Amino acid sequence: MTGSPGETVLLTNPTSGKGRGAKARDAALARFKEAGMSPRSLAGRDADEALDIARQCVADGVETLVVAGGDGMVHIAVQAVAGTATRLGIIPAGTGNDVARYFDLPRKDPRAATERVLAGRARTVDLARSGSQYFTTVMCAGFDAVVNERANKMTWPKGQMRYNIATLAELRTFNPLPYTLDLDGETASLDAMMVSIGNGPSFGGGLRITEGAVLDDGLLDVVIIKPMSKRALVRTYPKLFKGTHTTHPAYEHHRVRSVTVAAPGIVSYADGERFGPLPLTVECAPGALTVLH
Structure with missing residues (x-):
């Protein structure tokens, strides 16, 4: 017991x-x-x-x-x-x-x-759910997932710098991916650098990719970063720490109850952990978690 x-x-x-x-x-x-x-x-x-x-x-x-x-x-x-x-x-x-x-x-x-x-003091918040799995922060399903995969294989350095180095390393070879998305029943096919699904606003030590996500609104925040040059991606990356990337023309934001995301060869990450290969359907699980804060 x-x-x-x-x-x-x-x-x-x-x-x-x-x-x-x-x-x-x-x-x-x-x-x-x-x-x-x-x-x-x-x-x-x-x-x-x-x-x-x-x-x-x-x-x-x-x-x-x-x-x-x-x-x-x-x-x-x-x-x-x-x-x-x-x-x-x-x-x-x-x-x-x-x-x-x-x-x-x-x-x-x-x-x-x-x-x-x-x-x-307790607060009840939503979670994101895919099948029997849950996550609290953000699911990465593109360039950010590839970076996570590389960062998790690195033993040095520790902390945020490891993500920064992994990002620069992946930039050399990464190309936009063909995605198929279902956003609350509306289907879209497009090329993008990444698709991120946020229950909360940040992942990876304060990278605010899904800026504006609210923990108890019953919705998921889906952010699409459309194709951009590698130089532009490098310039935009520091803005993620402040959430000021939202004004970039390649940024697209949707709020949905459910999203299905498909792209070839991508293993998604959520809460910094390997979550599963695409395609995946993720839905909001309202009020599924009570946290002492």
Whole structure:
């Protein structure tokens, strides 16, 4: 048994952020102890075991599942808690920490993040769903997915710079892709650099590709970046951190309840994790997640 009704469980990825996960867990446990709480502390040896633990916690009726880790750890927890009464707490300890950004959680102070969990203030938000899989942030299905694939294979450098280097490396050979999209029943065929599907506004450590996405509006934000020169793409890339790319003529934005995206040879990424090969249908799952913030 991994928990009991009414209990809080702390689930950790000890390797998140070069070992920051374990440090964040220890700081969180110390703060919980000071507050008179002693949550059960669990860790998976890998993603599959962590998901098994999270699902068992939900099955046991755990009230709050707190994760110490990055967006990948949140992604694992969300697969278990989506659509259930179990609340999610987040102690950020990863590289990107975009979900923590969404809720304005302290990203470098695990004790302060633990205070937010102890305060118990809850917000119910949407998730994006494809089949039995969920994501919280953005699904990348084009140039951004190819960059993710390369970045995940790199061992150096760490953090945002790894994405920047992977971006420059992929730019050398990338060409626009032929897409077929179904946007709430309207079909379009077009060439594009990327198609991104956002439940929230950013991915990859603050890249605000789906700027304007709202977590609880019952809609997904689909951003299409139409063909542009590689030089223009390089010039536009820094604007993603501020969300000011939205004025570029190659930018197109749709708000939908459901989208099907198809393009040859692309493996999509969501929450920074491999999500699945295209084609995929993604729909909004309104109110599927409750987060302590």
